Amino acid sequence: DAGVTQSPTHLIKTRGQQVTLRCSPKSGHDTVSWYQQALGQGPQFIFQYYEEEERQRGNFPDRFSGHQFPNYSSELNVNALLLGDSALYLCASSFGRNNSPLHFGNGTRLTVT
Amino acid sequence: GENVEQHPSTLSVQEGDSAVIKCTYSDSASNYFPWYKQELGKRPQLIIDIRSNVGEKKDQRIAVTLNKTAKHFSLHITETQPEDSAVYFCAASLTGGGNKLTFGTGTQLKVEL
Numbered sequence: 576d577a578g579v580t581q582s583p584t585h586l587i588k589t590r591g592q593q594v595t596l597r598c599s600p601k602s603g604h605d606t607v608s609w610y611q612q613a614l615g616q617g618p619q620f621i622f623q624y625y626e627e628e629e630r631q632r633g634n635f636p637d638r639f640s641g642h643q644f645p646n647y648s649s650e651l652n653v654n655a656l657l658l659g660d661s662a663l664y665l666c667a668s669s670f671g672r673n674n675s676p677l678h679f680g681n682g683t684r685l686t687v688t
Numbered sequence: 689g690e691n692v693e694q695h696p697s698t699l700s701v702q703e704g705d706s707a708v709i710k711c712t713y714s715d716s717a718s719n720y721f722p723w724y725k726q727e728l729g730k731r732p733q734l735i736i737d738i739r740s741n742v743g744e745k746k747d748q749r750i751a752v753t754l755n756k757t758a759k760h761f762s763l764h765i766t767e768t769q770p771e772d773s774a775v776y777f778c779a780a781s782l783t784g785g786g787n788k789l790t791f792g793t794g795t796q797l798k799v800e801l
Contacts, residue, residue, distance in 0.1 A: 579731075608787055617694075617777050617791030618732065631788050665731070669787050676722065677787055679731040 577602060579668050579680035587686045588656050596651040596683045600668030607649040608677065609641060610665040618665055624649050625672050653685075661687045690715045692780050694792025701768050702800055709795045711778035712760040720781040721754060721761050722789070727774045735776075736763070768799045 580599045588594050600607050606625045610618035620633035624643035638654045647668075653660055663684050667677040691714040701707050713721075722737035738745045738752045738761065745752050749768075754761040765772055775796050779789040 606787060615794075617779075617794050618789075620788045620790070623787060633788065667787070672787060675787065676734050676737060677789065678734070679724075681731045 579604075579666055579678050581664075581666050581680040581683050583683060584681065585684045585686075587688060589688055590656055590658060592656050592687075593652065593654045594656060594685060596653075596664050596666075596685070598649045598651070598666030598668075598680060600647050600649070600666075601678050604668035604670050604678070605647050606669045606672055606675075607643055607647065608667045608669070609649070609651045610667060610679075611635075612663040612665055612682070614662070621651070623672070630672060656687045658687050661685060690718060690780055690782055690790040692778060692790050692792045694778050694795060696795060697793065698796045698798070700798045700800060703768060703770060705768055707765045707768055707772070707797055707799075709763045709776055709778070709797070710760060711762070711780075711792050712758075713780040713790075714759070715780070715782055716756075716759060717782050718780040721752070722779050722781075723752060723763050724777045724779065724791075725774045726777065726794075732777060765797075768797075770799050770801060773797055773799045 608623040609621040612618045622632045627643045640652045643649045663682040665682045666680045669675045694711045719740040724732035725735045726732045751764045775794045778792040
């Protein structure tokens with residue numbers, strides 16, 4: 576039973592570029608959330624997808640967008656990259672939307688130069 | 689929005705001793721409180737969680753207590769072992785808030801031989 580898988584594991588981009596990160600949820604899970612974890616900090620909620628729609632959003636600008644596909648997998652897109660976007664991006668999946676345990680993937684380490 | 693404070697930021701104990709990490713939250717509507725363990729370079733892993741209708745929960749050497757009146761919750765690890773060394777994060781989720789977790793800033797636990 577595969578857990579949450581994310582790709583790529585590492586990524587280096589230049590300021591102003593765009594990036595797409597991918598996530599496959601744990602088997603049986605239908606909800607995907609994305610978090611940003613800066614070095615030495617706790618994860619910060621970006622948004623949550625359920626039934627292919629963004630259901631909740633954290634305090635992140637519109638440069639951050641996402642998508643969920645019919646198979647529950649998800650993408651996180653970040654446009655016009657800034658140096659401050661350098662972080663570990665974590666995908667987490669769960670069954671349902673309300674307070675069910677989150678299972679995290681290993682994350683994608685994004686470095687913006 | 690919800691705010692979660694966590695302390696201490698670092699904690700060093702001798703093997704076999706107990707470790708306690710404390711968190712406070714701001715929104716009385718929060719009703720789900722998970723704890724995650726994150727080893728260096730790895731994903732956050734759920735180690736225990738508690739809901740607001742329960743005051744205490746225990747799983748082997750790990751226990752969590754919740755005081756709703758004071759809006760604080762604590763993680764207790766007994767008989768610590770070197771493999772317990774990691775960063776521990778507390779989190780809180782609002783009622784009806786889906787799976788949007790607000791995380792604390794983390795506690796670096798070091799268990800010394």
